Amino acid sequence: MRNDSKAHVLIVDNDDRTLWKYQEMLENAGFRTCATWSGHEALGLLRSGAFDVLLVDDYLPDLHSHDFLERVNRLSTQPAVVVMHSYPAKPADLQCYASLGVSEVIDKADAARVCRAVSACGVEQPLARKHVN
Numbered sequence: 001m002r003n004d005s006k007a008h009v010l011i012v013d014n015d016d017r018t019l020w021k022y023q024e025m026l027e028n029a030g031f032r033t034c035a036t037w038s039g040h041e042a043l044g045l046l047r048s049g050a051f052d053v054l055l056v057d058d059y060l061p062d063l064h065s066h067d068f069l070e071r072v073n074r075l076s077t078q079p080a081v082v083v084m085h086s087y088p089a090k091p092a093d094l095q096c097y098a099s100l101g102v103s104e105v106i107d108k109a110d111a112a113r114v115c116r117a118v119s120a121c122g123v124e125q126p127l128a129r130k131h132v133n
Contacts, residue, residue, distance in 0.1 A: 007052035009118055010079065011035040012042040014061050018084075022055065022114060029115055039063030043071055046079070053121045054079040057108065058086070058093075069100040080121035084108035 009031050013019040016037065023035045034049070036042050039060040046054070054072065058065050065083070072078060080103045089097075089105045097105050104117045 006030040006032065007118070007121065008032045008050060009034070009053045009055055010042060010045055010049075010051040011055045012039065012060065013037060013057040013084070014059055015057070018057070018108065021111070025111060025115060026055075026118060029119070031118065037061070039065075039068045043068070043075075046072060046075055050077065051079045053118050054081045055084065055114070055118055056081065057084050058089075058105075066096065066100070069097070069102065073101060082106060082114070082117045082121060084114065 006029070009026055011019060011022050011026070011033055012035075013022070014037050019035050019037060023033045026033050034045060034051070036045065039062050042054075042056070045051070056065070056068070060068060069081065072081065078101070081101060083097055083102050083105045084107075085105060086108050094105055103121050106113050106117055
C-alpha cells in the first residue's frame with residue numbers, strides 16, 4: 001500500500017443494509033471500497049482487482065463461506081480476510097477460519113471493531129500482498 005492512500009476493501013455481505021452501512025463507514029474513514037452480496041461476484045472482483053482487505057459475512061447466499069475462503073486462498077494474490085459473524089463463533093469455526101488464513105473473526109454488529117479490524121489489516125497487509133506460486 002502506498003503511504004498516500006488507505007487500503008482497498010472488498011465488502012461481501014448478503015444483507016444490503018449491512019453492506020451499505022460498512023461501505024459508507026469505511027469510505028468515511030478514508031478507505032477505498034467495493035461491495036457485493038455475491039460470493040461468485042466477489043471472486044471475480046478479487047481476480048480482476050487489487051484488494052488489500054476482504055471483509056466478508058460468514059453467510060453468503062450463493063456459496064458456502066468455507067468454499068469461498070478456499071477459493072480465495074487459491075488466488076494468485078490474497079487480501080487479508082476479516083470474517084463477520086451474526087452470532088458468537090464456535091471454537092471449531094475459529095479453528096477452521098484460522099486454517100484458511102482468516103486474520104480476524106468479529107461480531108457483525110460491532111461497527112467500531114469492524115473498522116479497527118480493517119484498519120489493522122490495511123496496515124499489516126500492504127498492496128504487495130503475499131503471492132502464491
